[in-house]
Amino acid sequence: ETGVTQSPTHLIKTRGQQVTLRCSSQSGHNTVSWYQQALGQGPQFIFQYYREEENGRGNFPPRFSGLQFPNYSSELNVNALELDDSALYLCASRITGEEETQYFGPGTRLLVL
Amino acid sequence: EDQVTQSPEALRLQEGESSSLNCSYTVSGLRGLFWYRQDPGKGPEFLFTLYSAGEEKEKERLKATLTKKESFLHITAPKPEDSATYLCAVGNNYGQNFVFGPGTRLSVLP
Numbered sequence: 001e002t003g004v005t006q007s008p009t010h011l012i013k014t015r016g017q018q019v020t021l022r023c024s025s026q027s028g029h030n031t032v033s034w035y036q037q038a039l040g041q042g043p044q045f046i047f048q049y050y051r052e053e054e055n056g057r058g059n060f061p062p063r064f065s066g067l068q069f070p071n072y073s074s075e076l077n078v079n080a081l082e083l084d085d086s087a088l089y090l091c092a093s094r095i096t097g098e099e100e101t102q103y104f105g106p107g108t109r110l111l112v113l
Numbered sequence: 114e115d116q117v118t119q120s121p122e123a124l125r126l127q128e129g130e131s132s133s134l135n136c137s138y139t140v141s142g143l144r145g146l147f148w149y150r151q152d153p154g155k156g157p158e159f160l161f162t163l164y165s166a167g168e169e170k171e172k173e174r175l176k177a178t179l180t181k182k183e184s185f186l187h188i189t190a191p192k193p194e195d196s197a198t199y200l201c202a203v204g205n206n207y208g209q210n211f212v213f214g215p216g217t218r219l220s221v222l223p
Binding site: 006033040041042043045048058088090101102103106109 | 117144145147149154155156157158159162164200202204210211212213214215216
């Protein structure tokens, strides 16, 4: 167990809706990253937050947005859902400035119909 | 652009049959190379971090090695519980994220 938790575990939405996924980082970790993992593929980086500010972003459109709170919990928001957004969404946390290893949560499985 | 490839895509072994998984990478300044294990429908589980060529790390039946262009994950006398997808990722000195490979799906048959 890494100490990184995510909610909900599963979610079903319809095309065009909006969704919010939540993550609670491992205690003491100040950096959180979000990844999208399609079936049979490796995780793809969405964005990263450090000290409540986004400081890195992958090749994802602006309808993917996020927040990091002072207690290091985090949210991923996706607007105008598309069928291709169906995937496992992973949250990972680490301590910037110390070790580089990221520790992942169990993920949220999103299905868009 | 940083890239990671993994081979083979899938591997079936008999219990006790040792083998190696390959991770080839190109990166603009290696900050670290990371191995994870992922069971179906779950988040990746951390295995190893390697920082420089020549470095090796071991854990139970697994041993990871690193050169300037690739990393190997050696599995000695595997057991059925070692069946999983093994992911390799790199971090560079300029970005904040990891670039993952597609993974190797390992099946160990009893």
